[in-house]
Amino acid sequence: MHADFAVLLDSWDLALHADGYSPRTRTSYRKAMTLLAVWLAEHHPDTGPEDVTRDLIRAWIVELRERTSSGTARSYFPGVRKFYRWAIEEGEADTDPTEGIRTPPPNDPRTPILTVEQIRALLAGCDARTFLGRRDAAIIYVFVDGGLRLAEVAGLALNGVDTRERMLFVEGKGTNRSGPRRRAAPLGVKAARALDRYLRERRKHPYAELPQLWLGDRGRATLGSDGVKRMLVRRAEQCGFHLHPHMLRHTWASAFREAGGNEGDLMVLGGWRNRQMLDRYGKVAAASRAQEAYKRLAFGDRI
Incomplete structure (x- = not known):
């Protein structure tokens, strides 16, 4: 991933820890951002945190939904949104590329019931x-x-x-x-x-x-x-x-x-x-x- 992502992810995780987020939530959030950063490195090399646009976030969500499921995209998106809100507060980003993007809709699970x-x-x-x-x-x-x-x-x-x-x-x-x-x-x-x-x-x-x-x-x-x-x-x-x-x-x-x-x-x-x-x-x-x-x-x- 881009070097700036690697640095900021550690700082962000420290901030989440200080704010009382559970280890499970922090792991989930970090995984979401890591997946996004790796995807950007593969498809849009040299794209750092400040270079991410709304269209790139949407393209990543589309690939997640097609490759995995809508539920996966829905579970990862809040982590990305949280990262960029933190980045703006810390002065590491000027704009939030997740602004205006709706959380992906949930799957329509049909868990069977027992007789x-x-x-x-x-x-x-x-x-x-x-x-x-x-x-x-x-x-x-x-x-x-x-x-x-x-x-x-x-x-x-x-x-x-x-x-x-x-x-x-x-x-x-x-x-x-x-x-x-x-x-x-x-x-x-x-x-x-x-x-x-x-x-x-x-x-x-x-x-x-x-x-x-x-x-x-x-x-x-x-x-x-x-x-x-x-x-x-x-x-x-x-x-x-x-x-x-x-x-x-x-x-x-x-x-x-x-x-x-x-x-x-x-x-x-x-x-x-x-x-x-x-x-x-x-x-x-x-x-x-x-x-x-x-x-x-x-x-x-x-x-």
Whole structure:
């Protein structure tokens, strides 16, 4: 890349660090600017930070969308915009080439949802007589009954579980500046019973005194996000279908709406702060509901 980009990226990263941005955000922002700088070096040699124009930014976005996806372009563009706003404040640039460019639109994801039969198959594969069977059944119930994200499930603490009140206390997504978002996630009776069974078996574990809710096997003290994901994938493969953990959250949201739950309650329970994600979650469920409704009202069947 152009030498000026290399110098400014280090200074910018230091500024982001000082402003309290998380390591993950800083890594994402820096990756976006690095990709842009490398692309400029390949297609427009000798183009430094001050030479970048709006047309060059747009050309880079177009290539990103064609080579990867609209979602990738959407995730990288804020980093480029942030860099140039910082560069102007620091006197390293006179104009912002991202000004007037809209953030690329999101993809229209169609994450599938699981059927009741598939979820029952997952649970049927968990032997209730063993520690692993009870633990994995409890994890599956927490996903489908609590609507939690993968990181939220993996991050549950022992003192955040109240089986008597059928409640989980969750630390959700947040930032270094605002902190984690905390919320209470209610559970049904079957989910609470699955957790109770696991907790009774958990008392016999060598690492039972640890604060983390999910304990490991084969000498492992705890079960993290990767372990939870691998468990779900493995059990789904044994049942003959593909599963990604986020499909369980989609399934939960769809089932809540199908049962008559309103959107406002769903936003609170799911830990969303705006309708954008809620709308995206609802598309698959809406299509499914429309198809089922038409099967009941099919015009051809009334001829």
